[in-house]
Amino acid sequence: MSLIVQKFGGTSVQNRERLFNVARIVAKTRAQGDDVVVVVSAQGDMTDDLIAKADEITHDASKREMDMLLSSGEQISAALLAMTLQELGCSAISLTGWQAGFHTDRAYTKARIKSIDTERIESELSRNRVVVVAGFQGMNRYDDITTLGRGGSDTSAVAIAAALNADLCQIYTDVDGVYTADPRKVPNARKLACITFDEMLELASLGAQVLNNRSVELAKKYSVNLEVRSSLTDLPGTIVKEVTDVEGMLIKGVAKDDNVAVISVLKVPDEPGVSFKVFSLMAQHKINVGIILQSVGRDKSKDILCTVPLEDAALAERLLRENQSRFGGSEIVVDTDVAKVSIVGAGMQSHSGVASKMFETLYENNINIQMIATSEIKISVIIKKADADRAVTAIHAAFFS
């Protein structure tokens, strides 16, 4: 007998039909003799509807009250799913975040889980009940309700799996697993049977958003076996774990991120402290800098380039211009007509041919590379936005055909 945590997102529980579909999955798992803890998000557009209600009142709602408001969404779906399970003859009970023992810090709207007191959940499991937990929420030391931020239900599920030492944490989503490329864009994209936490983290941050990154980091930290699978098919999904089996596949996926801009600060003085001044500005304003390149100093000057999320490009440009006297430079250039295309795979670090194969493919397709960045398990290039889809298809074909 195993203990399995199953997480279902908002679309999976959005109406009667989908609730029964989820309940059948859960009841089937239970019928196999496993203990099951289910974590649910709010139904469909519930969270957005509640945010709209608050927005009608104020654009500056207190974060504590937002958490009070939004946490009701998961409470509703948890109660409805428990009823649905009972209707199928499967003994079940719903618990809010605080009832399930989620203790968080006091950072309303983006709280971190500090500990989970599993006594109540374990007591309900011992009474042969499926425990349906409202995801995304917890309680702080003031007995106030907190929420974990967007994607928080994934984090709730992984945290419970870690606290209960569960055998598996299944994340049910709209897609049936992690693919070697976006299957809507690349028809012959393949589903991966297995991927490592690190590869998953790189793919997620590169725009192949299947799992919330925070939940993957948590799973890695506590060695929780994850499975990403679909609630609409009965197919096995993709297992995410520490080390994957040798399967001869050097790279795990090709991902595109076109939510990116390149900012160049040209001809800054080639002296210590310049980079620090530029990037501490970004950090102070919570701008998440991706790739950083610095040209080799020449003529006593150098160029600094970096990528930032597209939505932060205007802010970054304004900050740099307002503070340019502090670090100098001849020109500040912002290019929003770019995309980042990356290949990810833990195996590539020991195979020097991977990078050259990627570059060769781009060259053959007449796609110009503006920037290159590499890590042990990833190679990213910045290219023109218009070339991005073509690049993904070509690179995918080069590695997976």
Place this chain on the structure above:
Amino acid sequence: MSLIVQKFGGTSVQNRERLFNVARIVAKTRAQGDDVVVVVSAQGDMTDDLIAKADEITHDASKREMDMLLSSGEQISAALLAMTLQELGCSAISLTGWQAGFHTDRAYTKARIKSIDTERIESELSRNRVVVVAGFQGMNRYDDITTLGRGGSDTSAVAIAAALNADLCQIYTDVDGVYTADPRKVPNARKLACITFDEMLELASLGAQVLNNRSVELAKKYSVNLEVRSSLTDLPGTIVKEVTDVEGMLIKGVAKDDNVAVISVLKVPDEPGVSFKVFSLMAQHKINVGIILQSVGRDKSKDILCTVPLEDAALAERLLRENQSRFGGSEIVVDTDVAKVSIVGAGMQSHSGVASKMFETLYENNINIQMIATSEIKISVIIKKADADRAVTAIHAAFFS
């Protein structure tokens, strides 16, 4: 400085406009220097919408899960009202039932309040905050959420007022007070400045439903001064308290209840135990019997008549017929074409003219009286349903013109 509890129903908080209206009332009270605790119901049709969601899944939902589901409605309106107060610059915080310290028994969907731990509310009041409490809900000894049943937010408000020893508990409703008759039916109905708890209880049970009876009983028990007033006008409402000032008004109101049926068991043996057998049957099946009349024994037989709520008439008839062999009788007659018209007033007991004036008025209007029942503060008659509105208008004119 006083402490005032203000309760607002579902229509009073149903949208942005109404929330701001309520927030202005609360902020104005606060600005006068009083401490304010606000109790809210769920917005407009929220509770019915949630019930509909559950009904889609099952017609036999677990009561525990229903309470989990429905309590979210008041949590949402409490958070929204706290935001609205903050937007008006009024410091405020929302609390769920469990955060506000409502401990109940374990009777899901109709829990009784056992105690209120006021520590959190008092701590927030001492920080100069308006405390917005989600009505209708509490927590039982298992840390599970319970609800108090329909009208439960009135009960929440009175219970908090009692626990905090508040100076006044204001119940804001659609009407601006308690009237001498239904103002929609009787144009010259007068608003009462004051009414006793007992009079209010009689009027409520007679169909002039303004306040939930349980809340009036609780207010009477703990001597909580109530005020019924409108959230849409600034007029003073009606004060409900233990003893009203002498104001020369013998009767306080004329009320009609046409949700009633008369059941007659004719010619039962005139021997001990017959009434017991008839009414213990009703009690076993939770049928709420109103007026009971028993004719004087004659020819060794007597007639037993009683009123029951209209919706229970068929059940009562079936029970009596199935068990007729236990108490005998020649015939069982059910009359659903009736209404109960009553006058209520603590002053009437010492004025013998009241009853005769009522009967005279009915006689003058050619309305036949089928049954009469009196208590110290009430006289009720059962008449034909078609005569009821005419009877109310005539009696009201006789006493209030």
